[in-house]
Amino acid sequence: MWTDPTCPVARTVDLIGDRWSLLIVRDAMDGARSFTDFQQRTGIARNILADRLRKLTANGLLTQVEAPSGKRQQYALTAAGQDLFAVIVTLRQWGERHAFEAGEAHSVLVDEHGAVVPPVIPTGPDGSPLTSGTTSVRK
Numbered sequence: 001m002w003t004d005p006t007c008p009v010a011r012t013v014d015l016i017g018d019r020w021s022l023l024i025v026r027d028a029m030d031g032a033r034s035f036t037d038f039q040q041r042t043g044i045a046r047n048i049l050a051d052r053l054r055k056l057t058a059n060g061l062l063t064q065v066e067a068p069s070g071k072r073q074q075y076a077l078t079a080a081g082q083d084l085f086a087v088i089v090t091l092r093q094w095g096e097r098h099a100f101e102a103g104e105a106h107s108v109l110v111d112e113h114g115a116v117v118p119p120v121i122p123t124g125p126d127g128s129p130l131t132s133g134t135t136s137v138r139k
Contacts (some may be wrong), residue, residue, distance in 0.1 A: 006139060015059050016084070020044050020052045025061065025081060026088050033074040034067070056081070090120045 004010055016022055020042065024032075027041045039049055053075060056062040061081035064073045092109055100106050109117045122130040 007137075016056075016061070018052070020048060021056060022084075022088070022091070024049075024052055024056060025077070025084050028062065028075060028077045028081065029085060029088060033076065034072065035075075038075075086120060089117065093117075093119055 016025065023042050023044075024038055027038055030041075032038050032041055035049065035053070038044070038053070039046060042049070044052070053062065057064060057075070060078055061084070062075045063078050065076050067074045089109060096106060096108070111117055124130050124134075
């Protein structure tokens, strides 16, 4: 149960807050579809992967679809799962700034033309940047 049942952050963390769930969503965005795809990309133990795929499906972030071969099921992001794109990009960009030493190699997110994706910055209606100091939570 959440400490604040009206808090969207608490509910979201309950759905995707463990380490593996966001990595599975990230990999689904990068084209992983099968159980084997996810297992090979993440290195997650098979039993944990099966549990997380089941939970992500039950929570409406993934859906199971028939593989082109018709022999197995694959996973695809739902609209709710696709809505996590900005979250993944923001986490990635935070990691680029804070989880690596200066000059340490890391992957980089680029657009379809190969340009580095600019920082995600929340903005107000007038286009000015928002910060924790310029926003508040209305309950």
